[in-house]
Each structure stands twice: as structure tokens, then as C-alpha cells.
Amino acid sequence: MGITFYLIAAITLAGALAAMTLKHLVHAALAVTVAFAGLALFFLNLDAQFAGFAQILIYIGAVAILVVFAILLTRGSDLPKDGVFSHTWFVGFAIAAGIFAVLGWAVLASAKALPSESAVPAVTVHDIGVVLMGRYVLPLEIVALLLTAATIGAVIVALHEKERAR
Amino acid sequence: MVEKADQVFVLLQHWLISFLPAVLQPAAAVLLGVIAIVCVFPGLFALTTIFERKGLGRIQNRLGPNRVGPFGLFQPVADGIKALIKEDIVPTSANPAVHFLAPVILVVAVFMGFAVLPMGRNMVLVDMDAGLLFFFAMGASTELSVFMAGWSSRNKYSLLGAMRAVAQMISYEIILLLSSVAVVMTAGSLSLPKIVAAQNQYSYGLPHWYIFTPWGLAAFVMYAIAATAETNRSPFDLPEGESELVAGYHTEYSGFKFALFFLGEYLAMFSISGLGTTLFLGGWTAPLSVLAWIPSWIWFFGKVMISIFVFIWMRGTLPRLRQDQLMNFAWKFVLPFTLLDLLVTAFWRFMGEGWLRWVVSTAILAGAYVFMGRVGMYKEHFGSRTYRYAE
């Protein structure tokens, strides 16, 4: 529980909060990128090198870019005219707070039962590869199929329909 | 003596940190490495700019810079001073924070990539287990900075240039990654020093570089194409096509921020050349076993400089592509071919030693190349250009 943890937590939560509250969509997208980067740092801090780099590669390199593309394509970079939040925003915040209360209570209530091994796991990329190709080969194939389907699906969904072109 | 020359920088580092208490030694070693990288590559950048301008000059049948210093060698210094003392203009409508952060993030992310490149025997800053993944993660981060630069400038040319750059970089990053995966499959590691070590063998005095296999050659060609596109170099320099977009995403940058972009671009070129060298050209290993006495870092930087020369040469030779040609080329030719190359690599791996795998792999790749190039790309009009002149 070093200073690093608090620093990263602060960066991540600040990024997430900014993303959810900033008016300007591009700013929000950049803020969420900060949150993603913070999460990647969390992963590195947790000795999960592979997951951390994958997080950077996928979330910062792909998802964030995708989000800003979508924002620009839907003219989201203009400021919204009638408010960022929906008019019943209070209900939403209340429910989110309720969820946090439930989760927090659950975590704190079970704190004693949680494992707390502190030895750094000696896991190399090679081990991950072996497990991916061995025990988790079926999920891997399914994810591959899912990604293919998602790629095709996204292309088809977003395809420009010629008849409806204005 | 030979050994000493090879390890001169390592020994220097050890000698320097030996003056410090043991607690501080690891941190100091890293700090020294970082300082070395931060000093060497910008120096190389300065050297390359004059090299490029002179080279392009020769290609275009003129002299190039020749006023500042002997043979114009001090031109980069003059340029640097000019960039530093120039007024830093930020457009009024621009988003100042993002506008400022973009070049910084770019340069930082690019510098990060050098951390895992082995520049000589035992000369790697961090020997990371997932080094290659780290390199690509950092490479992916540059895209966002390009977008930030283009968007925050509030300029149509900047935004268009940024969008083009991002689209192009995303498309070609996949190819870059997949062509590297072929090497990873064979070497069995994501760690770059290990990949170099796997190539550090000789039979009949010739090295076991991956470029000297059918799949390796194919992967290298694809890697080179993708690297050119990834660094926005000609003929893939559409994001900065001055005839269309003024200067692309850094149109609104001036002074030192512009210099940072300039620096970032060249650093990206170095790092991607360095990675290509590491993956396919045996990194710091000598091309012939008899030449192994020459220090390894000389080989590494020599290979990188040759790649840089090829970049410059291409820039002086090839015309720019069209946007649709660029995308079609990436998705319809290079990507399928790279995927096929992955299959061939797996095939190579499991076929065992012998001449048969050479014949089969070469046949598959050559057949696919001819088929996809002739048949698949026929409609994309990549054939010889036709010119029409005014009557």
C-alpha cells in the first residue's frame, strides 16, 4: 500500500470522474483515456505486465480512438444545447450511490475473508501463452470468432446506406 | 581488446555507477541509460536532417544546404536555434491544454519505445518479458497525441490530417503487429534480446537472420511497408500532404512545439527501424561470422542508418498515394498477405529441417503474391499509371 497506489488511484478516479462530468465530449474522451492509462498502471502495479500492456494497446490505441472517431462522426464535438445530463439526473446519481453503498459494504464486510498473499507471482508471458493455447484454447477460439463477428457486424451496421443518403 | 570495444558503453556505465552507494546503483543505471538515449537519438536526429536534406538534394539534382559551416554541416544547429527563439503561436480558438500536451505526449511515448530495444550486446535499458508488446503499446499511444494535435488546433486542415493519420496508423499498426508475430512465433518470445539471441547463430559463416527465410522476407517486406505508413513517410505521407492539407495535423504548431513534432517523427522512424532491425535483420549481430569482431553497437546503428537511408531514398523516388488506394492496399492486399504469412510461418515451424519447407513456403508465398497482386488488386488500379497530356 505505497504512495504509488494512491497516486494511481487518484489519477484513475479523477480521469473517470472528469470523463463522466465534462461537458465537452472530446474532453471527456481524453479524460477517459487518462482513466484507462491509470488502470494500465494499476495492472502493472499488480505485476500483470501482459494485461497492462494489452490494456494500453487496446484501450488507448483502439477504443479511445474509436470513441473520438464516433464523436466526430456524430458531430458530438459541438457543445450540447440542452444540458449534459438527462433531466432526471438526480435519480441516476441516487441509484449509482446506492450501488456504491452496496458494493462498498460488501467489500468491507468481507475484508477479513479475502485472501492476502503478498508474494509476487512468477508468471511470464510464456506461461500465459501456454495457458491460452492449452486450458483456455476454447475460450480463445470463441473470442476470436466473436471478434470476427463483431468486426463484420460493426462494418455492416455502420455501412453507409446509399438510398438514405441525404 | 575486441571484447572491450564491444562492451565499452556497458563498462562505462558500470564504472560510473560504482562511485555511488549500492542502494542507488539500480536507479542510477537506469538513469544513465535514459540519459544516453535522450542524448544520442536527438543527436542522430540532427545528423539525419542534414543527411536527408543533402540526400534529397542530390536525388533532385541540387546541392542541398551548404551555407552554415563546412558543407552546411551546422545547418541543424541553426535550425534548432531558430525553432527555440521563434514565437510560439497558439490559435485563439484552440484548446490550449490539449494543444500543449499533444507534442509532449508524442515525444514521451516515442522515447519510451527505445527502452526495450537492444542496441548492442547487453545494451538494453529494460529487458522486459513482454518487450515487443510494450513497444507496440507505446506506438499505439502516439496515435492519440496525433489526434489531440489535430483536433485541438481548431483547423480544418489539421483535423483532416489528424483523421487521415489516425486511420492510416490504425490500419497499418495491425499489419506491423501481425508481421512481427511471425517472428515471435519462431523465436518463441516477446523479449527483444531473446529474439536477437535466437538469430545470433551462423552456419557456413552466414547468419540465421529471419529475413533469410521465405516467410521472414515476406514479413519483412510487409513490415517495411507498414513502418513507412506508420511513420507517415513518403509514399504514405498523405496526412502531411502539403499540396492538400498544408502540413496536416501540425499546421497550427510553430516554434519549439513544431520542433517536438519534427523530433517525434524522426524518433519514431529510428525506433521502428530499430525494431525492424531487431526482428528481421538480426539486431546487433554481424552479417558474417568473420566480421563478429566489429563492436555490436556499430552493427546496430549501421543497420538503422541504412534503413533511414532507404526511407530517404523512397521519399525522393516515389509519388504519394491516394487515400482510397492507401486503405485498399492495407486491407485488401497487405493484411491478407500477412495473415497468410503467419500460416506459412506455422507451417515452417512444424515442417522440420530440410529443403522441402523452403520450396513449399516459397511456392505458397510467391503464388499468393502473384495471385493477390495480379487478380485481387486488378480493380484497384495499382497498375502502371497512364498519363494524359494536353493536346
Next chain:
Amino acid sequence: MASVSPLTAYLVVAALLFSIGLAGALVRRNAIMVLIGIELMLNAANLNFVAFWRYSPHPEALTGMMFAIFSIAVAAAEAAVGLGLVIAIYRHTQTTDLDKMNRMKG
């Protein structure tokens, strides 16, 4: 906070992140921001997985890590399809405001 074990701290951070994401998903009017909120929620879950993996008695089984990696891959697919849908909806309705997308009203 010194008495809090590392895992608990990570879990609390993840819960906070999840709630922020959920709040965003519940109150933002823009569909893209709702998707970002959902991504944040997914990431919070990933953080939980990795944290559990790190502090579990058998990290060499790699279960939590694998879960996180697969979850990242699935999230990428989800983002692609979700944003594609947003763009498609935008083309039809010229808006990404969820409050205006109520044609399915019963």
C-alpha cells in the same frame, strides 16, 4: 488506512470506478458517453479480476488474469459494435441524445 489490506483497497477503488461508470451511464444524455460509462464499469471489473489474481493463493493458475484478458478482448468488440450502432442511429435520427431516442415508447 494502513490497516486496510491491499486487496480491499483495490476492491474499493474498483467499486468507486464502477459506480462512477454507472452514474455516467445512467445520467449522460449522449449515447457515446453511456458507452464510455459501460467501458469504465467493465474496466472496474477487470481491475477486480487482476487484483484477485494477484493476491490469490494460486496465481500460477492465471484464472483472474485470463478473465481480464478475455474481458478486454470482448470489451473491444463491444465498443466497436456499440459505436457502430450509435453511428447508424445518428444517421437515421440526426441525434445521439438518448432522451430523444424514445421511438420504442409503449
Next chain:
Amino acid sequence: MLAQNALPLLDFGNVPIPPQAWIVRWLWLIPALPIIASGIISLMKQPRRRLSAGLAIAALSSSLLLSLSAFVYVINTKSLLSHFGFDPMVREVFNRPWFHFGNSPVDLGWLLDPLSAIMAVMVCFVGLLIFIYSVGYMAHDENFTRFFCFMSLFAGAMLGVVVANSMLLLFMCWELVGLTSYLLIGFWYHKPSAAAAAKKAFITTRVGDVFFLLGIVWLFAQTGTLLFYNHGSGSLETFALQTLLSHHAALGLSAAGAIGLLIFAGAAGKSGQLPLHVWLPDAMEGPTPVSALIHAATMVAAGVYLIARVYPLMSAGMPLTASGEPAGTTTALVVVTWVGAATAVFAALIAVAQNDIKRILAYSTISQLGYMMAGLGLGGVAVGMFHLITHAFFKALLFLGAGSVIHGCHEEQDVRRMGGLKALMPATFITYAIGMLALCGFPIFFSGFWSKDAIIEAAHNSAFIKGPYYLLVFGALLTAFYMTRQVSYVFFGQGRGDGHAHESQRVMTAPLVILAFFAIVLGAIGTPAWPWFRAFLDGQAASFNIHTLFEAEFAKLLATSAVIVFLGLGLGWWLYGNKSPKAEEPDALEKAAPAIWAGLRDRLYVDELYGVTVIAFYYWWARVADWLDRRVWGGIVAAVAWIFKMFAQLNRLLDLHWVDGIFDKICEEFSTGGGIVSRVQNGRAQTYLRILAFAVIALAAILVWSARP
């Protein structure tokens, strides 16, 4: 099947016959290949001309190869059997059960014996030549692929008739032949006359087929099997024939005789025998290759082939002498003989007064079919079949020649508008002349002479039926006469047509030359000196004996027929040779006897007779049925409908006031309730998400509450 036939041979140990001959098992491929080809062609687009024609020809060529190997197999097996002292009759069958009819299984099968082997070879060969000829003849037709589809199907169906070993299979293929003949005759369906002719052919043959079907059913009822041969239990084998003979039908006929006559009615329909011949001349409306195929090799031959196939049934109960020679005849055969002989003369008479080149040939075909029938009735299978085979070749030759003439004269069919083509179309002329001489029975050198002579000889030698001999001889005279008339009109004299005639292309003349060659040489296999054909069919060895030609009895006959032929030729040449009358000028015979000429020209009023009798009767009957339908049945139906309508009215009232009222009330309540609930579904995704999250909180609360200590 085969194994049982060949097993005794295996006892010798060194017999070179394989225990299972593949050709028997794969015999079905002979009809199947053209049928499959036609199926494939039917899927092709119209412009795929070369491919469709190529496919049809390739399929039929393959069938020809298979037929030839079957033929060779029969010859080889026969010589082997006779060499080892067995009965040299080759008859191998391959049967498969198809379905059960009550308790009796209905089998399908195919049969390889000399008759089917030689018939299959003939059909394939002549058909193939006609196919090749069609490529040239139909070259300009837009429905080229459809034509080859039909032709291929037609050839396949005919081959099915040939190899069938089951009355049922034979009948199915028989009907398929009928269908395709309808399609082909009506190929140019946009011509009303062609459409009418197709209909006429279809309906007329159907009249015969009804009797045929009755015969089949009767046969099945009596013998319990429809197979021809099945190792002693087939319907044409001794046991079944004995059963049939022991049953007596009406008029002193045995069941065998009655069934034989019913089957003959079917054969008469297909082969255009006397009462049912009317469709054949009209069938000339189809394209010429179709005429050639129908008239020479396939459809009309099917009837003769059928009689030859069921000959054991027809001749059942025939008294035999001690040496096995027939010592009497049966009623069925007598009927066949008389009908055949009458048809021969009748059709030949009509042919004299026709002016359409193809119509003359059509009547000639009917006449020759009469000869074949008479030959079957008088001399048995070999005599009739020999004429069938030779006739197939020279009649195909004549039809294709006629087609070539028509093609060359720009679709002109009237012989009076032709003339002088001898010089313009030399290849056609020479081959046509060969065909004509073969048909006339020009002595010694032409196949027609030997086959026709065999029939006349059989008629002369027959001790039981005398009349047909004179009819047949008169028919031969007429044949020579009308063919001379036709050839004189077409090829000699001055050209009378408009437009310039030209020789046809190679692809059309080449089949003519091949057919002409066979029209000459085919006679060699059936001369009395070397009766190979008869021996082949009867399963005996043939021996060469030149002296039979010079026996007094035979020489007398030979001389008679020669004299008759020359008389006919001379008469024809005297009246028409090199005269080149004008087209509008009355015929030479018409000047002599206008009344007879008019009768002959109008085809002896058979069509008109049918018009006032059968067709008029059907019209009247149809009118009665129509009246019944409209007044009686229609009235009943209307009454029933009215009653139901009344019921429906009653029902409607009930529905309107009671059922609907209650239902509407319930629906209203539902609608109000739904309106209240639907407020929750406001179409906003976030509302749903909130409900979901709220539910999670609620669930957690319940959990916490219930887990409370």
C-alpha cells in the same frame, strides 16, 4: 442373375467368362445417360448451343459404346455357350424389387438378350447420326438447347423401352416416348398445325395405350409378375404361359391370346397400324430430324419391338411339329398378320397420291411397318426384326435426305415445286437414290431387298394364311411406284421451285453417307445364304450356304419380286420420269382416274370418318356431360350453398350481438390496464438501466436482510 446363368460354365474351371459381367449390371446406363444429359441440358441457357449439343451427342455416344460392348458380350457368350455344348440362347437379367403391390412384389429390371442388344445398337447408332445431323439442321433455331434436351430424353426413353425387363418399366418408358414425341412434334408450337399434330399424336397413341395398360393389368392379375424373364418365374416363360393358356377368355380366346391382342392394340397405336395410323402423317409437322428419329429408329419401331418382345405370349399355344417347326398359328398372330398386310397396302395406296415429300415418306413408313407386323405374324421374330433394322437405316437416310432437300430448297416441302436437284445437290441425290432403291427392294445389292423378300417368302410359304401374300406383293409394286414418282419429281426434270437450291453442309451430308453405306451392306447379314441375323436372334449358329440362293423355289420367288420391283420402277418412270410438269398441272394419274385419285389424295377419308363418328360422338357426349354438370350437379351444389349461407347469416347475428360484445368489453379492460403499465416503457434505454440497477440494490437489500443474524 448372371451368376446362375454362368455358374454351370464355372464347373469347367478354365472358362474365361468372369462370374459377373459388369455390362449386365450397368445396362441401365444405356438409357440413363441420355436422360441425365437431357436433365442437365434443361438447366442450360439458350445460348449454350455447342455445350448442349455436345452433351447430348456425348451421352448418346457413350450409350452406343455400352450397347456395342453389350452386343459383343452377347456374341462372345453365345459362342462360348455353344462351344461348351449348352443352349446358346443368351438371356441375362438383372432385377431389383421396387415396391409391393398387395402381397406381390413388383420388380424392375433390365434384360440383355440378342434382341435387346441389337435393338439398342441400332437405336443408339441411328439416333447418334440424327443428332449429328440435327446440329446442322437446327443451327438457326433459337430453341436449339430445348431441342437437344427433348431429343436426348426421347432417345433415353426409347433405350429404356429396349432394355426393360419389366412390363411396367417398359410401359413407363413407353409413355415417356409418347410424351417426348408430343413435345417434339409440337416443337414449333407457335404453328397451329404443329400444335394440333402433337395433340393428335398424343391422343391417338393414348387410345392404343389404354388397351395396352388393360393388357398389363390382366397379365399381372393372371401371372402375378410383370417381369419378362426371371429364371423361370417371368411372365414370358413356360410356367406363366401355361397358366395363361389354361384360362379362357371370351370368343374362344385363351387369356394369352386376349392379352396379346390388347398389347397389340398398344403396339398398333405406336406403330401406326391401320385404325390408329392417322397421327403419323400429321407428325411431319415436327422438325425433320424428329421425323427421322420417330419414323425410322425409335417410336414407331417401339410397337414392332414390343410385339417381338412378347412374341412368346403371342405365339403361346401354337401347335408344333415333332421337329419344332410351327404346325399352325394362333389367333393373335393371325390378327397381327392381317392388320399388318392391310396397313401395308392401304398406306402405300395413299402414298401414291401425296405431294408433300415428307408425307409420302410418312405413308411409306406406315406401309413398311405393316410389312414388319406381317413379318412378325408370319415368320416370327427374326423376319420382322430384320426388316425393322434395315428399314431403320434406309428410312432414316430418306428422312434426313428429305430434310436436306427441304433445307436446300428453303423450307419447300411440295415435290411439285422441286425438280432438277440431281445436279444441284449431288451428295443428297446419290444417298437419297440409295435409300429409295433400298426401300423399293432393288434386287441383290440393297438391304431392303433381302429383308422385304424374307417377309414375302414367309407369306408365300405360310401354310395357314394365304391372303396376305398377294396384298404384300401388291404393296411392293406400289412402293416402287410411288418412290419412283417422288424421286422423279424431286431430282429429275427442270427446276420448278423459286429460289436457288444449294447443297447442305458437311455435318448434314456426313450422316447421310454413313447411313447409305449401311443401307447397302446391312442386307448381307440376313441373306438366305448366310442367315446370321436369324441365327443370332434364335440363338443358333449361322452357316454359310450359297446354294440356298439357287434352289428352284427360292429362285422363283426372287424372280417374282424382282419383276414386281422393276414393274413398279418402270411404271413410275414411264409416268413421271423427266416429264417436269408444271406445279399447277394435274397429276398424270389424276388425268387417268380423277375419282380414285381424289380418294387417295384425301387419304381415303379416314380422318373424316373419325370426324363424323368418334369425334362427333365425343362432342355429343361432352355436351350431355356439360348439361349434367350445369343443370343437375350445379343445381344441387347451389342448393347446398344456399343452405350454408343461411346458417352463416344466423351465425353472424349471434356473433355480432353476443360474442363480440363480451369480447369487446374484455379488450377494453385490457387496453386500459396496458395503458397504465406502458408508461414504464417510455423507450429510453437509461430508464431501463435504472430499473435494472435499482433491482440490484433491492436484491442486495433483501440478501442483507435475510442474512441478518
